[in-house]
Amino acid sequence: MAKQANTPKGPSQRQLSVGEKVRHALTEALQRGDLRDPLLERAVVTVSEVRMSPDLKLATAYITVLGQSELQPFVNALNAHAKYLRGRLSPALRQMKYMPEVRFRKDDSFDNYARIDALLRSPDVLRDLEETEGDDDNKEER
Numbered sequence: 001m002a003k004q005a006n007t008p009k010g011p012s013q014r015q016l017s018v019g020e021k022v023r024h025a026l027t028e029a030l031q032r033g034d035l036r037d038p039l040l041e042r043a044v045v046t047v048s049e050v051r052m053s054p055d056l057k058l059a060t061a062y063i064t065v066l067g068q069s070e071l072q073p074f075v076n077a078l079n080a081h082a083k084y085l086r087g088r089l090s091p092a093l094r095q096m097k098y099m100p101e102v103r104f105r106k107d108d109s110f111d112n113y114a115r116i117d118a119l120l121r122s123p124d125v126l127r128d129l130e131e132t133e134g135d136d137d138n139k140e141e142r
Contacts, residue, residue: 015052022059022100023050025092029085039077043068048107052100059100062107071106078104 026047044066051060065074082102090099119125
């Protein structure tokens with residue numbers, strides 16, 4: 001059997017499944033309001049994605065906070081409470097051999113989506129689309 005070329009692989013099905021379970025458990029823990037942090041008590045924190053390491057021992061949770069443009073203070077507060085949150089995850093993830101260590105990062109994907117959307121709605125792109133549609137009409141007439 002020939003070896004396949006070294007192409008970067010995406011996450012395994014197991015990583016995706018466990019990541020979604022961790023995301024769900026984190027969301028429940030944050031909704032209960034168990035954290036006694038003044039910054040986090042008044043914030044609506046959304047866990048948009050959790051990426052698991054290949055050995056499932058490290059979970060990176062990407063967060064966004066409703067109505068906040070500066071996320072770093074919230075990320076720092078959540079990282080400070082990461083061990084406590086890890087303990088709150090235990091009942092929901094008791095089938096796992098190791099309880100993953102959780103790290104929090106800010107989620108920039110929504111900013112990227114907004115930037116791409118703004119580019120697609122720009123006058124230059126709209127003009128190019130109209131020109132392309134005009135070329136298609138000319139081909140149909142021939």
